[in-house]
Amino acid sequence: MKMPAKQWLRENRGFLVFLLCFGFFRTAIADWNPIPTGSMRPNLLEGDVVLVNRLAYDFKLPLSEVVIARLGEVQRGDIITFSSPKDGTRLIKRVVAVGGDQVEMRDERLYINGEAARYEDETAVREPVAGLGEWPARRVQEHVGGQRRQVQWLDGVHARSSFAPLTVPPDQLLVLGDNRDNSADSRYIGLVPRQAVIGRAHHILASADLDGVWTPRFERFGMALR
Template sequence: MKNWLKDNRGFLVFLFCFGFVRLAVADWNPIPSGSMRPNILEGDVVLVNRLAYDVKLPLTDTSLMRTGEPQRGDVIVFMSPQDGTRLIKRLVALPGDTVALKDDALYVNGERAVYSTPTMVSEPLDAGLKTPAYIAIERVAGHAHTMQLMPEVRARRNFGPLIVPADAYFFLGDNRDNSADSRYFGVVPRALLVGRAHHLLASADIKNTWLPRFERFGQAIR
């Protein structure tokens, strides 16, 4: 055993360092669902900066030091407060904000989001089905991003108003009518934030051909 450890110590050090980096510094997260379409697709693999907001004790939610503050518009990986599932959504409301939805329109602190003229697309569903969808730019509280509405899908289009409590955050999916988010499981405590998603590492068309989507490799997440 001693000889084996000696002969393989370089590899063991590499494994330890690799594991530590993934647990404490940087991570990647495969995307299984379409809740962040059209910005993040099923089959994308996102890079996650675990040090964006906190330095945490590996394998725990214990913060050793705060390194930054989450900002509206950040795309964040976090653990669901409902069942512990790892999720990725967009942060739309900060502690102290008042957030509401009225007929799919987002309001933050009483300010209604401004929407660009929508573009109609055909959105894929399971079992090869498709549904009409509308893509638009959503601008509110100093941030703008692309989002999608699916009028024929049953969804919670009205919510709140809700005042976000201290050290908690309100998240929505960019695919607004096809996302399990804070409308359903509530606000997310800061301790459950994993990190900020910033780029796509890789991508494959898992809904159809399983071929790589090379044009998405390395894209910044906005």
């Protein structure tokens, strides 16, 4: 016998309220984002789940993308989640240049507003690459625009390591993956409109090694991103 709609609503109102509160929280305040690929290695690993602050830049109407209030500005060096301007896929990358910045890349070296990046502390490692297995890579500390982060290149992999000088328009962002030779970023998908930004990732909530048994990586729980 089919249950009347009013009775169903009455018996499940607690669950419905929970769903509404959960939806409000995830779409307006905070969210979490699993890392499915190695595009942000070595700083984010496949199997990490990052905490995303949706109030870092905008307050949006819950369950929508309508901006009610602008709360802050995206800064160089921020790690953001956003909807790809190419196909709407949710991505996570690092902001390298914001509106008004002039940026270019020459043979893997970044230039921001005429300042050439410095690369220090190069270390040879072997990195897992989907379909290729363990691959030789070089990790370095990149210093540019008042920011410092660890990035890497994969030896023998030919990505877009140069692009002409570009002045980023207002309310646009140029983003790159920290794994420079294995990232679908602004070199391939174009600039990211500010309105496509979902939030700023700031900590790793949890992490598990995608080794078939999902071994927890407890040392990464709660780790701050930089």
